[in-house]
Amino acid sequence: MPTFPFSAIVGQDEMRQALLIAAVDPAVGGVLVFGDRGTGKSTAIRALAALLPPMAAVIGCPYNCDPASPADLCPHCAAGGPRKSQKKPVPVVDLPLGATEDRVVGTLDLERALSAGVKAFEPGLLARANRGFLYIDEVNLLEDHLVDLLLDVAASGVNTVEREGLSLRHPARFVLVGSGNPEEGELRPQLLDRFGLACEVATPTDIATRIAVVRARDAYERNPDGFCAAHAKDDAAIRKRIEAARKRLPSVTVPDAALEQAARLCLALGTDGLRGELTLMRTARALAALDGATTVTDDHLRRIAPAALRHRLRRNPLDESGSTVRVERALAEVFA
Ligand SMILES: [Zn+2]
DSSP states (O other): OOOOOGGGOOSOHHHHHHHHHHHHOGGGOOEEEEEOTTSSHHHHHHHHHHHSOOEEEETTOTTOOOTTOGGGOOHHHHHSSSOOEEEEOOOEEEOOTTOOHHHHHEEEOHHHHHHTOOOOEEEOHHHHHTTEEEEETTGGGSOHHHHHHHHHHHHHSEEEEEETTEEEEEEOOEEEEEEEOTTSOOOOHHHHTTSSEEEEEOOOOSHHHHHHHHHHHHHHHHOHHHHHHHHHHHHHHHHHHHHHHHHHGGGOBOOHHHHHHHHHHHHHHTOSSSHHHHHHHHHHHHHHHHHTOSBOOHHHHHHHHHHHHGGGOOOOTTOOSOHHHHHHHHHHHHTO
């Protein structure tokens, strides 16, 4: 069955915006998606990956090395001669909840160690996710040390393995997408803060949207190929928008006035450190690039602020309102 088209997703605007931003600038950090089950979180990620332009990857390389980027080659490709490549779809790797650290980072290939007596590395999920997406359903149920490790690798783009007599570094640039249900355990604030964006998804409550969701799902399941063909043009338009935004991104400017507003907003919310401002700046820049703009404006900041800040708020015992309400209140104050 072909992947559900991204352009056919009804509603979930905030999640779609966050994913598009991460596709334009993976450096904005991971995306957290909180909300009910069955709201199409995993569908949206697969849909986005499927519409991205296929990537050139070295044939036979377990890390999907990019032949055009010699600085990022794995030890295997770096040592080899001329490299042949082929186009591959952008990977979406699922990290199952029970995954061991070995399975995630990779481990000693025991079979080869025993049969041939060589210390070979068996790449893990981080290798497969290179240049794509790593998706964790119910990230709040994953052990803290694994989440920590994933965030470290996602931030550096390199997986460093030093274990069982192995010493190896390989490229691992991916967008970390974690979904979770806030009622089933919480992420530590220190981990929350390291995700770039956090969005909330909910089952739609208005009748018209519910009908549209059900109709789209039904049409897709009855005739997947026809449904995808009907949305191919819209998906292609989104692909072009992402490609154009990636090209434009380095030249998008962030005026001091925008940074001042970002600082005011973070001060009004009492976020810790400067990560809030940094994320606001980076994500607003990617959003401006997606819009075809050359400069970040207040409008970009306002549109991205809830997703960039809601997971960085300190608990305020005197204010029991939800984090989204608090961000919206601060926005109204700062942009009055
Ligand atoms: Zn390689």
